[in-house]
Amino acid sequence: MAEQFVCKASEFKDGERQIIRIGEAEIGVFRHEGEFFAYSNYCLHQGGPACEGLTIARVEERLREDKTSMGLYFSEKDMNFVCPWHGYEYDMRTGEHVADRRVKLRKYDVVTKGDEVYVVA
Amino acid sequence: MSSPDRAAAKPAKSPAKKPKAAATKAAATKAAATKAAATKAAATKAAATKAAPVKAAPVKRARKADAGEPSSQDKAAFLKALSKGIAPGTDAARTVARKSGKKGEAAAAAAAAPEAPKVEVLRRIPAPVKVVDTPESAHALEFAARIEKMVETGDLQTLQPHAQQALIAALCKLYAANTEAGERYPALGQRSAVSATDVMILCGALLKAVDLQVFELGMWQSWSST
């Protein structure tokens, strides 16, 4: 495992994604709210490009005190990304499938050194 | 005139001739050796035939030697690659340089070739379009949040029907004007949680308000591809 230079942080805007190849691995690198995340771009369902679909806030149901539903809302803090093939939805911060946390994309560490972004792969 | 020229030409020819002569000699020697070996082998074989059945060992050895050869397809692929031309700095270029025995060249080629990039950027997916805030937008957002709060708390009377109608009409006109001007965007943003039922209720009411049937909407959509 070695640190591989991806790009300058100043050229990587918030909300942007880069799909990179390191050797045999295809990796999606995200910048979300200033943080970097990197996951394998192979969907755990059928190998689709997991990191290239929509990024969408997590849908949550808000309940009143008596547990009656107030309806469905988009989360203000949790963001997911969706595989464009059949809609597997993964947590931006962990790479876990939102409906089954045991299903998890391979996560790569991202290191920033000054203005440089590296993926450990 | 000719003698110095010839004299100059001769030494040039002789080194070429010499190896040929040597080669011919070597070939003759080899042929003699082969003949001798063949005779010896025949004699041995005859002796062996008398003593024991013939063994297939020499055939086996020949097959082993064949296995080391690249297949005809590999050879064809190699020739095809050669005819295409070999890009400098590639593995093929290094292999050819090595095979042709030009070690210095191979080393030079390896040194001249740029280090293969370890990280290859396949795609850059830009961030979703940034929202530009104007004072009116901020005001509208604040008012929308207040309306949502009213619905959440069950307060359905504060905003009277005529006010709602004015809001719906104004937004309907604004959205249609933008669409006709080529500014296409979804009617509902990503973070607005409107249920399908809410949408059907309002769409039905809007159609009814302008005396339209659903099939007319369908026809208009198929004609205008909107």
Ligand code: FES
């Ligand atoms: S391959 Fe990703 S959801 Fe099916």
